[in-house]
Amino acid sequence: MPKPTIPYIGSYDDLRELHLLHHIFSLPNLDSIRNNPKAVLAEIDKFSAAPERHMMTIGPNKGPFIENLIVERKPSTVVELGGFIGYSAILFGNALRSVGGKRYLSLEINPVNAAVANQLVELAGLRDIVTILVAPSHKSIARFVRENSIDHIEFLFLDHWKDRYLPDLWLIESLGLLKPGVSVLAADNCLTPGAPEYLAWVRAAPAQKAALLKEHRFPGNVLQGEDLIKAIKSGVEDVELEDVPGDAGYLYDTSITKFQHRSGRVVSLHTSFFLLPTLRLTDNVQDGVEVTKVIGKE
Numbered sequence: 001m002p003k004p005t006i007p008y009i010g011s012y013d014d015l016r017e018l019h020l021l022h023h024i025f026s027l028p029n030l031d032s033i034r035n036n037p038k039a040v041l042a043e044i045d046k047f048s049a050a051p052e053r054h055m056m057t058i059g060p061n062k063g064p065f066i067e068n069l070i071v072e073r074k075p076s077t078v079v080e081l082g083g084f085i086g087y088s089a090i091l092f093g094n095a096l097r098s099v100g101g102k103r104y105l106s107l108e109i110n111p112v113n114a115a116v117a118n119q120l121v122e123l124a125g126l127r128d129i130v131t132i133l134v135a136p137s138h139k140s141i142a143r144f145v146r147e148n149s150i151d152h153i154e155f156l157f158l159d160h161w162k163d164r165y166l167p168d169l170w171l172i173e174s175l176g177l178l179k180p181g182v183s184v185l186a187a188d189n190c191l192t193p194g195a196p197e198y199l200a201w202v203r204a205a206p207a208q209k210a211a212l213l214k215e216h217r218f219p220g221n222v223l224q225g226e227d228l229i230k231a232i233k234s235g236v237e238d239v240e241l242e243d244v245p246g247d248a249g250y251l252y253d254t255s256i257t258k259f260q261h262r263s264g265r266v267v268s269l270h271t272s273f274f275l276l277p278t279l280r281l282t283d284n285v286q287d288g289v290e291v292t293k294v295i296g297k298e
């Protein structure tokens, strides 16, 4: 059988996600962290503290900010774009459960990441609330409509690839999945690596957004709104989902909260002729979480 090609999309090429899984399930205190979400997260944080084992999780710095937002808004369902190894699903799924929420849907493109996440979610005792959907996010979003499983998104956490933030938001808008006065979006990494098109969209007035849509070249066969919903529900296979016009009419109230954090990127590497360990210095970066409330629709 041919060896799988590594790296897969969304994973580190040193298989550190799998090393993490082996590490956690070999811990001598495994039974004491079982069904304890905070203890599982603390072990992931410990594992990823070394620069060479850095993990692209929301982490203990920005995580509590979004956790508090969930506690404040008390949604019944949270949708996450980009689940990775399940860190945010454990942190936010636990917060959601504490305020009576029912479903944390984590959308992840990479099945290996999703498998790791499933094991860690199970260990944390959150299997009843967290579901991981394995597919590119636009396909899972369409699945919500096809299966009638979600009629609007109360809380959306965007943390997948930054160039997909805006196309996925456009798809969500076009499918009418946002509800004024209810829906809130929290988008990570808006400053580093940055999601400038997404920020420009959520910060623009409807007229500016309409102009932006006019400038954008969409595929010739693209459907939107009711036509798109009908095509998805009737099971049309090749319906365009990746590049669909958004709905310029949504009114957003949006602001950014900034954070300093360790990037994990090696900025300087010192080696020695005397076989001393390699010293890796990582940089501190400024990042931002954009929180966007849907306040109306024109």
Ligand SMILES: C[S@@+](CC[C@H](N)C(=O)[O-])C[C@H]1O[C@@H](n2cnc3c(N)ncnc32)[C@H](O)[C@@H]1O
Binding pocket: 009, 010, 011, 056, 057, 058, 059, 081, 082, 083, 084, 085, 086, 087, 088, 089, 107, 108, 109, 110, 113, 135, 136, 137, 138, 159, 160, 161, 164
């Ligand atoms: C920054 S990580 C997510 C971290 C996670 N939210 C956490 O805090 O633990 C980004 C993840 O998004 C996934 N991803 C990238 N593009 C995606 C897409 N189009 N659909 C679903 N998942 C995607 C990657 O495979 C990766 O696991």
